[in-house]
Structure formats: C-alpha cells, structure tokens
Amino acid sequence: MSLEIFSFGFMQRALISGIAIAILCSVVGLFLVLRRYSLFGDAIAHSSFGGIALGLMAGVYPLWTAYGVSLVSALIITRIKDRFNVSGDASVAVLLSSGIAVGLVIIGISGGFTVDIFSFLFGSILLVGVSDTIMILGLTGIILIVILVLYRQFLYSTFNEEQAKVSGISVEKINYLLIFMAGLTVVTSIQLVGVLLISALFVIPNVTAIMYGKGFKQTTILSMAFSIFSVVVGILVSYVFDITPAGTIVLLSTGIFVCTIGIKSVGILKT
C-alpha cells in the first residue's frame, strides 16, 4: 500500500470523518451499553431509514429528514417505555421494524428510487463531501463537550438512577439528553457504516473495552482506540482490496472482540 492514497481528498475526508464518528459512537455507546440499551442505536437507525425514504420522496436532503424522524422516534420510544410500562427490548423491537416498514412503503409508493438506497443501508464513507465532514466534526465536538460538562451526571445516572436522583441530579432530563444525543450520533454515523451496521459501532468496541477491567475513563479510551483502529484500518483495507468499508470495519471490530475473549480465556487477562 503506497502512501499516495493519503493525498486523495476523498480519503482524507473519509478518515477524518471516520475517526470523529468512531470517537462519538464509543462515548455515547458506552452509556447505552451500560444501561442495557445496546439495541437502541439499531432501533433509531432503522427508524431513520423511514426518514431517509421520506426525504428522498420529498426531494429534501435525506439525512435532514433522517435526523428529524430519528429524534422523534427516540423520544417516542423513551416515552412509551416510561409511561406504559413496555419493556425496553420490546419498544426497541416495535420501533426497529416499523421504521423499516415505513421506509419500504414510501419507497413502494414512489415507485422505487433512482438514488442508490444501498449507500444509506451500508454507508458511503468514501463519498463524504466537505460540508458533510464539517457537519460531522461540528456535531462530534458539541456532543463531546456536553458529555464532558455533564460527565458526572451521565455516569452517576447510568450507574444507579435512584442514587443519582437522591443526590439531586435531574435524572429524567439527563436521560432525555442522552437519548437525543444518541439520535444525532446514529444519523451522523449512517454515512460511515449505514443503517444496518450502526449498533456494531455502538456496542462492540465498548463491550470489548469493558472486559479489560479498568475504570471508566480508561475504558472509554480503550473503546475509542479499538474503534478508531477498526475504522482507519477498515477504510484503508477496503479501499486497497475494493471491498465494502462498512463490513470491513465491523469485522475488524469483531476481530478485536474475539481476540480479547481469547486472551481472557487463556487467562492472561483477569476479569
């Protein structure tokens, strides 16, 4: 592999956006995984598919409608869970399938799209434009700042909601804020791995990092490192061998997970 590929604008944009998304998904995803919300990202992503179809039909930039739809569905899912005593996994399942269903129906009504719907299903990181890259970096910056500022509140209400409440934290507000940020993160990440593989970025690096038995900050850093490694190597390898980046990124991430399990079962790493 020659260094020449780093001089291509599309490759630079892909790597920069990819790294930003990797960091974002690790950080937001860790809170979701620890709250047993692992599939939440998946649910929002699938519902955003409905939003994408809506945008394509209406002639609006599909990611904008996807942002709208996914944020609304993220709030609905949380409401349903809190108000009507529907379990988390069931409400995720409802949202997940209805999102795809809405998308399919809209595509059907419009008689199919000329735009390649596959780029939304499986990502199109090598096609990311300058404005997309700026948007991704901006959003990553904002969400990271919010998490840094409210770090203790996020961590405490994830660790134990009741105790966080007793210590005076407005747990409900924090929960909605997290869900809101997860919605933004998911739609932003669609460009990297697509609707179908997003939960991989949310879940796999975090589950892997948690196994190393470290504290919260170190776990976050480990997770980011695994995620960045998978994304960067995934983008480069997929370009050189002309395979899909999304699949390669997720498989690399899974590879690190499997290696970690291997190391643990041999007993080098203690629980």
Added chain:
Amino acid sequence: MLKVIEIEHLTVEYPGVKALDDVSFSVNEGDFLGIIGPNGAGKSTLFASMLGLNTKYKGTIKFFGKDIRKSREYLKLIGYVPQKPVFEKNFPATVNDVVNMGLRKKYHEKKIDEILQQLWIHELGNRRIGELSVGQQQRVFIAKALVNNPKLLILDEPVTGIDQHSIDLFYSILKDLNSKQKITIIWSSHDLDAVNKLANHVACLNRTLFFHGESDDFFDNDELVKQYSEASMQEHMHHH
C-alpha cells in the same frame, strides 16, 4: 436545638395497604437515631419519602424548617447509603470513580483519598467496584455519601452478605462520624444490640410509630423491648 428533620402526620398508602400511618417525629442536629422495626414496617417507605423518591404522601416533611416539597436543593445536604447497592456487576467504575460520582464539585483527589483512608478502603481506590466484597462496597457507598460533607447521613442497613469484621468496622465508623464529626445520623437496623450501643435515640416503627425517644428510655423499659420483640416476631411469622 436545631431540628434537621421534622416529620408531621406522614401517611403513605399503597393500593390496599397503609405503608405508614400518621407518623410524626423530629431529629435534632447531632442526634444518632436508630430506627428499628420488622421487615415491611415501612422503613424503606419512610426513607423514600424523606429522600424525595416517593412524593405521594400525606403530611409534611421539613428539612431544616423547609418543606421538602418546595425544592430539591436539600438533597445536597444529605448523604444516603442504600441497603443494597444495585449496579451492573461488570460496570467499568473503580472505587475512585464511584466516590467521585458523589462529589458535587470538581474532582478532588486529596479529598477522596482522605475519605477512603478514613473508611479503611484506601488501598482499593483503583479496583473495580464489582470486584469487592459486599462489606467493602458498603464502605465505598458510605465514602460516596460523605464526600460532600453532608449535614445528615441516612443509612439503610444491609441485612445479608457482610462479614462480622466489616460489621464491626461499619459500627465504629458510624460512631466516629457522629461523635467526632458531629454528623446527624438516621440509621435503620435489625440489630437491637447495636442500636443500643450506638444510637442515642430510638424510633420503633411498624407502620405507625410506637416509640420515639432517648434510647436509654427504650432499652431500660423491658415492657417496650418485649413489645417490640413480640411485634417483630409476629411480623416475622406473618411473612412465612
């Protein structure tokens, strides 16, 4: 004497059950109140109401003279140690992380070190919370409750899973906090002997309050102690 908590006519009803019935008492600054009562006596409901977790109650609860319904600010002056610390077993948080969660101000390494030392868990700072014994975890949660210098410490005593050494240590820590650091303590317990040794006030709760006063007045009154024991025995039988 300044009143830390005043509870007036506190009644909590769950569908079909009165969990608390017209309970009134107050706690002065510097008091060490032991609340005793059988399982299901309403101790947890009482704590949940005081801590703002249960707001569906009749009556009033005042903290330093202010009705707690008016503002949640009072919670900043309370340290709470739950009966069973519930968390994901493999939660990636060290002891330092957990204590830091309680700290309202900026991370203060020296402050955290100091408290961990005071509670004999200094050497555990970098261990994950899930790796510790229940007794050690309990001390970590006390540390978390103490890190903001609370005026009032509320403790729900864990019933199971703690070894005798940890229990003794726990009691001596409570004693010091109250006598040396002048922290007001409300502590629910099943252990009459320990309450007798540590607390200077006793409240006997079994849905209603049937005694509240100086602990000597309770423990010197054989009739009361017998009544309490019978009541808790009955409750015990009732549960089985």
